[in-house]
Amino acid sequence: MMSIENIRVALHRSWSLESSSKWTRENPANGQCGVTALVVNDLLGGEIVKTNCIGGWHFYNKLKGIRYDFTEEQFPEVIEYDDILSSREEAFADTNLQQYNALRKKVYRELSFLNENLS
Template sequence: MSQVWSADTSSPTNAWSPTNPAQNHCSVTALVVHDLFGGDILCTRTSGGTHFYNLIDGRKWDLTVSQFAEPIPYDDTPSSREAAMADTSREKYALLKARVGAS
């Protein structure tokens, strides 16, 4: 995923860094993973706010965990596509989905 993340897919855009490419990509990544593999979108509270990730076939998948310096206190709160989309934009989602499809 690190090859397809960038400032223009990050929420907010100005908080992205090439040294931490997963930063601020949790919601948009959870949406694309949900498109590809189904399952559920979960969230948890972190020191930086709400963090989104996926549950597929009973297994947690957090492709953006590398953005954190400390362990995440996963509480596996059920979430939704709508909640994850509210944390990003349709444009960022479409761009990341297209990049993943092209890679």
Template sequence: MTLAPNPFATPLDLYRAISGIWSGDTSSPTNAWSPSNIAKNHCSITSLIVQDYFGGEILCTRTSGGTHFYNVVDGKKWDLTVSQFDEPIPYDDTPSTREAALADTSPEKYALLASRLKEAMSRG
């Protein structure tokens, strides 16, 4: 994997940009997304984007809603979609892969979110 040119200083900066472009057509499944819970069902796709810009590893854990994906970058856990949950996450830090995260979304949704993020960054 080759890292994308990175305009973000930290994953928190990426969160500030990506949280403004999450939508129903980028969540998996689409029909479970809500404007009142913008992070919902964006964990897998977001973990891919985080890895694109910062490298690191994709991890997963089981939750009451299914498998939840997040990242470890330079030894620090980053879960940019944790706000979707009403209760604490039982992180078990199971190693995962890009393939597993992509299988939880779709190549089309990943490409859509990645292109929207690049477009948003080019607008400043």
């Protein structure tokens, strides 16, 4: 069973400098939006959506009409969401293959670990 909460935990444990050059210990979600939206899309499908934020486009996911922004804590202010339909290609422009592969591998490993410990 892959819960949203397990995915959130796995992402938080997996973000690093390998998945975003903007990562810091104080703000681990910083710069992780595009790569995170892609990995969540791999896991759960749904849509990748975006909104204009300070610094450019911010990517997140919509699953069955519900917004899931796993990286919202990177911003000091509350986000005003536009929910503009985006694509994997646009989200990928926010990252690169090495960062995507690094995050995907770590998240899948974490989810496997979390699921094993629940059973």
